[in-house]
Amino acid sequence: MTRYVMVADLRRCVGCQTCTAACRHANATPPGVQWRRVLDLEIGEYPEVQRVFVPTGCQHCSDPPCVAACPSTATRQRADGIVTIDYDICIGCLYCALACPYEARSKVDEPVYAYGDDPTASETARFDPRTIGVAQKCTFCVDVIDAGVAAGLTPGKDRAATPACANACISGALTFGDIDDPNSAVSRLLRENKHFRMHEDAGTKPGFYYLWDKEALPL
């Protein structure tokens, strides 16, 4: 079996937002919509303050509440764990957005452009009318993954089969791969580091892991 997950090393993330920019570039999301966000958290009281950058977005949960909530079956989960939206049957009720504990979904009711009322040449070329009035979110760049796998590549290892955010990360904080493959980079990282998932109490079993410390070495 294959189960794709993302691992974010919170010790490495510097909050540069390159993943956010790469995602927007790869997926042509409109202004105000970020499928890959980086939270900027300031924790503690002076002088004991820590600043933490937390990449977030759709967690591609193993038990996704958005899939259960969706009345139209537009939101589905693939066998490899990736949660997708079929823009052609979504009714835009946004029940999925309220079911998601990670605020990962957006809806755009009319085309929005980066520079005023008129689209740029790039925006015109890449505009997808199917995304208007329906839910949208991170897809783990599923088209890239599928094309890569079809070409015999390994997602997470080969850049041509890896999500744009992980490819773009300048600090090596984002790693993508198959958690069911014990030899994958994500499996190794999770073995060697302490980690948590966001809102684990929600019972959604996210496919997005956060590393926060190295595992104690065996004696």
Next chain:
Amino acid sequence: MKKKPFVTGPWPKLQRHWDIRAACNFIGGGTGTGLLLAAAAAAAAGQTFAPALAAGLCFIACGLTMVLLEIGRPWRAFNVFFHPQTSWMTREGVVALPLFGCGGLALLIHWAGGPGQVVAGLTGLAALTACGFLYCQARILRAAKGIPAWREETLTPFLLSSGLTEGFGILAGLAAIGLAPSWAPLAALGLGLLRLAAWQNYGKGLSARGVPAASMAAIQNIGPAFLIVGHGLAALLLATSVPWPGLAALSAIGGLLLAAAGWWAKQTIVMKAAVTRGLSIPRTPVRGSGTSRLVNKPNWETEAA
């Protein structure tokens, strides 16, 4: 005393996906169900039922129409029927079909002078499916894992009791002008007390579970007026009208107050208490020689046990 660490960042925030149109669906569905249930009881007893039945169907239809106006792709509304396996929204839509079928047919047969037993049977079926419709509505909110105030399990009995109370409140208004049975005020009074208990239970549940502070504030803000005017005054007016049927106007006002209080509470729950969980992390990373720090959920009223 050690200071509690604070966190700046993505606080729990008010959801903006569902607005007054969604709230109207919960209002219409609840009130309509109450009216249909009352109509079924009246029809079974051979009393005036048609106005309540028609009003109930109108309330539910209006609520569903408001939802239609809210969704991004209204011409695809038929797709709402695709996922009965797990989606309470699909189930709500599916149950609405026999509800309108039975209710509409009952009205038509009644107006055509058809047999009363058939009409009573169809009205009873409509009321039964309406109860299912109301239950689905209550579960729609419970299934929204992103909104802690909706996840609270005591919200379901509140929505059920409020829906019935609102419907019987309107029924008391209809009774005042002779369009519903005379027992309506007493029934509304009883259901109002039941809703009051469910509301208190919901508040206790929120405190015990732990919700964002803004959710709790929204619920607490309406509390005094909801209790004093929406229940205390309404109950007084209804109770006064029971031994003196000549004071029908009081009964009508009391019933409308009961209904309006429920609508207000639902509007608050859907639009003002619907605050997200926020995007907190349980602990900070260890960098260099530093240590990790546990992080509380920022801007939460209490911590869940």
